[in-house]
Amino acid sequence: MKNSNSLFLPEIAKVVSTRQLTAMEKYIELKTIDDREFDFTPGQFVQLSVFGIGEAPISISSSPFNRESIGLCVRRAGDVTSAIHKLEPGSRLGMRGPLGKGFPVKEMRGKDLLFIAGGLGLAPLRSLINYTLQKRDDFARIRILYGAKKPGEILFPDELQTWRERKDIELEITVDTPDQNWTGKSGVITRLMPSLKLEPENTFALIVGPPVMYKYVLLELQIKQIPETNIIMSLERRMKCGIGKCGHCQINGVYVCLDGPEFSYHTLKFLPEAI
Amino acid sequence: MKDVLIKKKEIGLFYKNLKEEFTVYGVKQKEKGFYVFDETDEFSDPLEEYKPTILPPKKFLFPQQETLLRFNTQPHPDIKPVIGSKKQVLFGVRPCDIHGIRLLDKIFNADHEDKNYTQKRAMTIIVGIDCLEPCYEHAHCASVGYLEVDDGYDIMMTDIGDTFYTSWKTPQGEEIIRKYAKFLEAKNEDTDKFLRMKSERQDRFENKIKTNVSNLPLFFKNADNDPVWDELNDRCLGCGRCNIVCPTCYCFDVYDCMELNLASGERCRQWDACTLKDFAVVSTGENFRPSRGQRLRHRFNRKFNYLMTKYNASFCVGCGRCTRSCPVNIDLVETVNAVIKNNRIHEKQ
Numbered sequence: 001m002k003n004s005n006s007l008f009l010p011e012i013a014k015v016v017s018t019r020q021l022t023a024m025e026k027y028i029e030l031k032t033i034d035d036r037e038f039d040f041t042p043g044q045f046v047q048l049s050v051f052g053i054g055e056a057p058i059s060i061s062s063s064p065f066n067r068e069s070i071g072l073c074v075r076r077a078g079d080v081t082s083a084i085h086k087l088e089p090g091s092r093l094g095m096r097g098p099l100g101k102g103f104p105v106k107e108m109r110g111k112d113l114l115f116i117a118g119g120l121g122l123a124p125l126r127s128l129i130n131y132t133l134q135k136r137d138d139f140a141r142i143r144i145l146y147g148a149k150k151p152g153e154i155l156f157p158d159e160l161q162t163w164r165e166r167k168d169i170e171l172e173i174t175v176d177t178p179d180q181n182w183t184g185k186s187g188v189i190t191r192l193m194p195s196l197k198l199e200p201e202n203t204f205a206l207i208v209g210p211p212v213m214y215k216y217v218l219l220e221l222q223i224k225q226i227p228e229t230n231i232i233m234s235l236e237r238r239m240k241c242g243i244g245k246c247g248h249c250q251i252n253g254v255y256v257c258l259d260g261p262e263f264s265y266h267t268l269k270f271l272p273e274a275i
Numbered sequence: 276m277k278d279v280l281i282k283k284k285e286i287g288l289f290y291k292n293l294k295e296e297f298t299v300y301g302v303k304q305k306e307k308g309f310y311v312f313d314e315t316d317e318f319s320d321p322l323e324e325y326k327p328t329i330l331p332p333k334k335f336l337f338p339q340q341e342t343l344l345r346f347n348t349q350p351h352p353d354i355k356p357v358i359g360s361k362k363q364v365l366f367g368v369r370p371c372d373i374h375g376i377r378l379l380d381k382i383f384n385a386d387h388e389d390k391n392y393t394q395k396r397a398m399t400i401i402v403g404i405d406c407l408e409p410c411y412e413h414a415h416c417a418s419v420g421y422l423e424v425d426d427g428y429d430i431m432m433t434d435i436g437d438t439f440y441t442s443w444k445t446p447q448g449e450e451i452i453r454k455y456a457k458f459l460e461a462k463n464e465d466t467d468k469f470l471r472m473k474s475e476r477q478d479r480f481e482n483k484i485k486t487n488v489s490n491l492p493l494f495f496k497n498a499d500n501d502p503v504w505d506e507l508n509d510r511c512l513g514c515g516r517c518n519i520v521c522p523t524c525y526c527f528d529v530y531d532c533m534e535l536n537l538a539s540g541e542r543c544r545q546w547d548a549c550t551l552k553d554f555a556v557v558s559t560g561e562n563f564r565p566s567r568g569q570r571l572r573h574r575f576n577r578k579f580n581y582l583m584t585k586y587n588a589s590f591c592v593g594c595g596r597c598t599r600s601c602p603v604n605i606d607l608v609e610t611v612n613a614v615i616k617n618n619r620i621h622e623k624q
Binding site: 005006007008009010012049051052053054055056077078081092093094210211236237238240241243244245246247248250251252253258272273 | 343344346348351352354356357358382383385386387388389390391499525526527528529530531533537540542544547549554555556557558559561563564569573576577580581584585
């Protein structure tokens with residue numbers, strides 16, 4: 001942590017650019033005011049402050065290879081995120097982090113990767129996907145499954161298109177409720193799973209989505225016999241401090257902020273409150 | 276270390292002299308039978324009449340509300356950390372509450388040091404008063420192994436009749452005794468009397484928990500589906516009083532307050548309670564512990580399983596405040612014993 005003085009002291013960051021992604025989601029790019037380089041692991045998050053409103057934990061969505069700035073996909077959900085949505089380029093806000101441990105990128109090396117993103121879950125996975133694409137030779141087969149509620153809620157459509165065009169990765173997208181113009185697959189994300197041909201021992205499944213998705217995705221992965229240690233899920237919990245003190249994000253004996261927010265199913269299956 | 280005697284009639288002088296250098300907080304009666312730690316002009320500890328204060332003395336180290344940052348937002352955010360501390364003496368802290376502070380010391384130093392706590396703690400001197408009799412019916416300090424305390428205080432005083440048998444644990448403790456107290460050196464017969472009174476107290480403190488305290492994490496690990504939580508779900512009001520009065524509860528909320536000028540303000544933390552309904556609610560509205568039984572189970576697990584496993588120490592200090600303050604008479608000892616009874620199989624002999 002940069003601020004060794006008070007655990008709660010944010011550094012000041014400035015908004016470099018903003019982009020409305022959907023009705024609810026906005027992408028904002030941040031730099032620190034002293035232009036320090038960012039060093040983080042995909043899956044880590046920051047606590048963003050709008051002073052006078054409060055603080056909210058947001059996962060980093062940009063690639064760790066871009067060290068000049070970080071990008072965050074912010075859903076307008078509460079007071080703080082609504083205030084973040086109002087920020088313009090040049091606005092300043094507070095930032096603490098990166099916090100959390102992030103995805104186990106070292107253990108994933110050499111493996112087949114199966115990304116499963118539901119809704120806003122694509123935001124943190126995008127950081128990891130871009131990391132793996134940058135280090136493409138470090139990983140074997142890469143497959144991405146992405147499910148959104150409606151076509152209008154699909155995040156990063158341009159980037160999805162470039163992923164689709166790449167020959168060295170496979171991407172499948174489904175929407176729960178298609179509209180008239182939708183020509184792709186429809187139905188919940190687990191519908192994409194039965195036809196997958198996996199080498200279970202050699203596969204890491206990386207899953208981020210709403211809580212309801214995990215139960216069903218887990219069932220499918222267990223049918224596929226993916227080892228529990230290779231199933232990695234990112235959990236959302238209420239957070240206030242982000243550093244293992246305030247108690248809000250605790251699940252049984254673990255702190256999501258300190259010990260996660262990514263956990264293997266091997267860990268989570270012993271935490272009855274997790275899923 | 277040499278032990279000394281401070282005559283009872285001279286304890287008030289010690290207390291008063293300390294006020295020259297420190298803010299001194301002692302025990303005083305708020306209303307009949309209810310005591311509080313507060314800044315008092317004179318020593319007013321009820322000694323043998325003592326019952327645990329309504330709130331534990333953690334409030335002087337981890338206040339109910341505390342400013343973390345001050346900020347100006349115009350033209351650009353300008354943020355200053357706030358870490359308040361002052362030289363203070365907590366006078367008359369009983370063993371249960373000393374254990375409470377010891378445990379908070381572990382928490383606020385672990386992983387990331389929380390200087391808002393640790394700097395207050397570093398400026399704090401703790402003068403303990405030992406217990407020779409159980410203070411009231413809800414006390415179960417001996418059951419969790421916390422009647423004895425050998426760390427976490429600067430001075431310990433034991434009432435042996437006309438005098439306090441007084442030992443210091445730290446150089447600061449010795450210094451303030453030498454500087455501010457009128458004392459006599461303890462003679463061998465005083466030490467014998469002190470040791471005899473300490474050993475005689477053992478039989479008076481009942482072990483109310485029906486297993487060795489070290490077995491509790493295993494009991495609680497296997498009690499997630501215990502019927503006791505269903506029963507408590509129907510009784511608990513989810514009011515959070517048990518959290519607020521607990522010496523080792525430290526969960527907090529963080530919030531911003533703006534001045535009327537809407538340009539400057541503060542970021543503060545205040546005590547929160549894991550038994551309150553919205554404690555684990557996320558912005559999408561999902562509540563990860565929606566029922567009162569689940570939240571109470573979480574609280575008991577914090578005391579006897581999660582934190583106990585991480586720090587190898589019970590996070591219940593046996594003060595009985597939660598039981599005393601519960602509006603529907605949920606009794607901590609009864610609850611723990613119900614879990615033990617329903618899960619006897621997990622006992623290590």
